[in-house]
Amino acid sequence: MxxxxxxxxxxxxxxxxxxxxxxxxxxxxxxxxxxxxxxxxxxxxxxxxxxxxGKDVEVGVFADGDMNVRAKKVSKHVLSKSELEEYAKDKREMRKFAGRCYSFIAQPDLMATIGKSWGIVLGPRGKMPQPVPPNANIDDAMEKVKxxxxxxxxxxxxxxxxxxxxxxxxxxxxxxxxxxxxxxxxxxxxxxxxxxxxxxxxxxxxxxx
Missing domain, CATH: 3.30.190.20 (Ribosomal protein L1/L10, rRNA-binding domain)
Structure with a gap:
C-alpha cells in the first residue's frame, strides 16, 4: 500500500x-x-x-515532587504516589479516573506501585502509563502521548x-x-x-x- x-x-x-x-x-x-x-x-x-x-485528548500524569508541580500546569488529571494509593482503595473511583483520560504518563519510580494497584484497571484498557524521566520536558512528553x-x-x-x-x-x-x-x-x-x-x-x- x-x-x-x-x-x-x-x-x-x-x-x-x-x-x-x-x-x-x-x-x-x-x-x-x-x-x-x-x-x-x-x-x-x-x-x-x-x-x-488533529484534536486534543486528556492525558493523566502520575508523579511526585517537581514533576507533579509541572504536570499540574498542563494536565487536570495528576496524582501523587499517596493519591495513587488512596484511589487504590476504591476500584470504582479508579475506573472513573481511568475513564477521564485517553493515556497516562508516569514517573519511572512509581511504575511498580501503579502496576501493583492500578494494573487491574489500566491494563485491560490499554492505558498503562508510559514512563517519563522526572527531568523530562512535560509538554513534549504529553504531546507525544497525545x-x-x-x-x-x-x-x-x-x-x-x-x-x-x-x-x-x-x-x-x-x-x-x-x-x-x-x-x-x-x-x-x-x-x-x-x-x-x-x-x-x-x-x-x-x-x-
Missing amino acids: EKDQIKPKIEDALSKRTERKFKQSVEVIFNFSDVNVEGEHKLNLNVQLPRGR NTVRVKTKKMPNVQVPVGTEDMTPDDLAENIMAVYTAVERVIHVDHISSVYVKTTMGEAVQIW
Missing part, C-alpha cells in the same frame, strides 16, 4: 461525510484473513501519528484506528495511515490483510484496497 494510493480514497471518504455539529474523526479499518488474533497475530501496538491526531494511537485486536480479525480528523489534509491523513499500516504489517503480513477502508465517524467507508 502506497501513500499516493491512499490520498484519493481519503478525498472520496471526506466528500461522502455527513455534516455534523462536532469535529469527526477519520478512521482506518484493517480486515484480516487466516489469522490468529489471540495468538501469533495479536496486535497490541502504540503508533505515533507523524502528522498528529499523538499516539493504540492498535489492538480483540476477538475479531480486524482493527479500527483513529488517524486524524476531517479538517486535516488528505496528505497528512495518508501519512498517518501509512504509519499505522507499517506497524501492522510488521506483525501481520500483507498476505493476511484482506481489505483496508477509510471513513469519517459518521460517514461511509471507502475501500483503499
Whole structure:
C-alpha cells in the first residue's frame, strides 16, 4: 500500500461525510484473513501519528515532587504516589479516573506501585502509563502521548484506528495511515490483510484496497 494510493480514497471518504455539529474523526479499518488474533497475530501496538491526531485528548500524569508541580500546569488529571494509593482503595473511583483520560504518563519510580494497584484497571484498557524521566520536558512528553494511537485486536480479525480528523489534509491523513499500516504489517503480513477502508465517524467507508 502506497501513500499516493491512499490520498484519493481519503478525498472520496471526506466528500461522502455527513455534516455534523462536532469535529469527526477519520478512521482506518484493517480486515484480516487466516489469522490468529489471540495468538501469533495479536496486535497490541502504540503508533505515533507523524502528522498528529488533529484534536486534543486528556492525558493523566502520575508523579511526585517537581514533576507533579509541572504536570499540574498542563494536565487536570495528576496524582501523587499517596493519591495513587488512596484511589487504590476504591476500584470504582479508579475506573472513573481511568475513564477521564485517553493515556497516562508516569514517573519511572512509581511504575511498580501503579502496576501493583492500578494494573487491574489500566491494563485491560490499554492505558498503562508510559514512563517519563522526572527531568523530562512535560509538554513534549504529553504531546507525544497525545499523538499516539493504540492498535489492538480483540476477538475479531480486524482493527479500527483513529488517524486524524476531517479538517486535516488528505496528505497528512495518508501519512498517518501509512504509519499505522507499517506497524501492522510488521506483525501481520500483507498476505493476511484482506481489505483496508477509510471513513469519517459518521460517514461511509471507502475501500483503499
